[in-house]
Amino acid sequence: MPSDKLAKVRGILQRFTTPLLPDDYSALINPLWSTRELRGKIERVRREGDVVHLDITPGWGVPTSFHAGQYIGIGVLVDGRYTWRSYSLTNAPGHVAGTLSITVRAVEKGKLSNHLVGNVQPGTTIRLLAPSGDFHLTDPVPAKLAFVTAGTGITPVISMLRTMAERRQFEGSDVVLVHSSRTREDVLFADELARLQKEHPQFKVHTRITSEEGRVTPENIDQIVPDITDRVVYACGPAEMLDEMEAWAKDAGVELKTERFTLDRISDAQGGTITFPGRASIEVDGATTILEAGEKAGVNLPFGCRMGVCHTCVRPLVEGHAHNLVTGETHEAGSRVRTCVCVANGDLIVEA
Numbered sequence: 301m302p303s304d305k306l307a308k309v310r311g312i313l314q315r316f317t318t319p320l321l322p323d324d325y326s327a328l329i330n331p332l333w334s335t336r337e338l339r340g341k342i343e344r345v346r347r348e349g350d351v352v353h354l355d356i357t358p359g360w361g362v363p364t365s366f367h368a369g370q371y372i373g374i375g376v377l378v379d380g381r382y383t384w385r386s387y388s389l390t391n392a393p394g395h396v397a398g399t400l401s402i403t404v405r406a407v408e409k410g411k412l413s414n415h416l417v418g419n420v421q422p423g424t425t426i427r428l429l430a431p432s433g434d435f436h437l438t439d440p441v442p443a444k445l446a447f448v449t450a451g452t453g454i455t456p457v458i459s460m461l462r463t464m465a466e467r468r469q470f471e472g473s474d475v476v477l478v479h480s481s482r483t484r485e486d487v488l489f490a491d492e493l494a495r496l497q498k499e500h501p502q503f504k505v506h507t508r509i510t511s512e513e514g515r516v517t518p519e520n521i522d523q524i525v526p527d528i529t530d531r532v533v534y535a536c537g538p539a540e541m542l543d544e545m546e547a548w549a550k551d552a553g554v555e556l557k558t559e560r561f562t563l564d565r566i567s568d569a570q571g572g573t574i575t576f577p578g579r580a581s582i583e584v585d586g587a588t589t590i591l592e593a594g595e596k597a598g599v600n601l602p603f604g605c606r607m608g609v610c611h612t613c614v615r616p617l618v619e620g621h622a623h624n625l626v627t628g629e630t631h632e633a634g635s636r637v638r639t640c641v642c643v644a645n646g647d648l649i650v651e652a
């Protein structure tokens with residue numbers, strides 16, 4: 301028998317004669333089967349400059365129903381370690397049975413985005429977290445709707461637009477999209493937006509090239525959409541844009557839904573001294589997460605996504621009150637907290 305075949309047979313025999321966990325057996329048959337974690341396989345990779353479009357086939361147990369506008373968490377092995385991020389789903393729910401699609405732009409120092417745009421190959425097995433998020437279309441959709449997006453902020457909205465087209469929800473609606481992009485070449489989904497506009501007279505697209513025309517702000521948005529205050533507004537883009545939109549919507553009494561890709565650190569949490577018993581103590585403000593406090597104090601806690609998605613960073617809270625910047629909840633002593641999104645509201649003791 302040739303030596304490579306012999307080695308394969310030896311490997312298989314070795315596996316069946318070594319104690320294995322249920323996951324090890326199932327992974328021998330199909331790498332997408334796991335009882336411990338949700339997995340998926342990158343099925344298709346389509347690269348376009350600094351952007352990549354990925355279609356993911358979910359493995360056993362991954363919930364595949366979602367609302368247009370929601371995101372999934374993905375964990376990909378990069379340099380021997382799982383790196384987690386969440387990305388908006390871009391396909392319409394149920395369009396191709398079970399497929400989950402995302403679009404990723406490479407960002408500066410973005411370890412995972414650069415890996416996905418530059419290196420990832422079809423067939424790669426990844427870890428997944430179930431679709432979630434509150435930024436999604438209501439049913440029925442509002443009669444007058446405005447989307448305000450910038451850059452990759454279009455990704456959850458393209459899912460909503462594709463869904464509306466499939467479900468014929470443009471009929472009877474009045475929908476406008478104001479999408480900002482730094483350059484003309486950077487406009488994501490440009491051809492598809494033009495086609496949707498052509499096919500649905502109730503849908504208007506305004507593309508703003510910010511390097512030529514400047515940013516869209518609450519002061520100039522009514523020049524683009526004069527009846528903006530009569531619409532339900534969905535906004536997704538950089539934090540600065542969303543902060544301005546939220547302040548404007550509050551004053552103008554506009555119903556606004558926003559999606560942020562970064563952690564919003566503004567809260568009433570007062571900070572305090574965080575103690576990692578037997579390791580270190582450090583005084584921090586109410587915007588520094590427990591994970592960051594540990595890193596400053598030389599206590600390296602485990603982490604994955606650093607966005608509250610993957611739960612890798614969960615540690616027991618021994619004493620005190622921790623404020624969750626994502627959910628707004630207050631966690632009491634005795635609970636287990638996601639250290640990447642929780643801050644101190646008073647002194648804390650956290651098991652390292």
Ligand code: FES
Binds near residue numbers: 384603606610611640
């Ligand atoms: S590192 Fe992923 S939830 Fe905290």
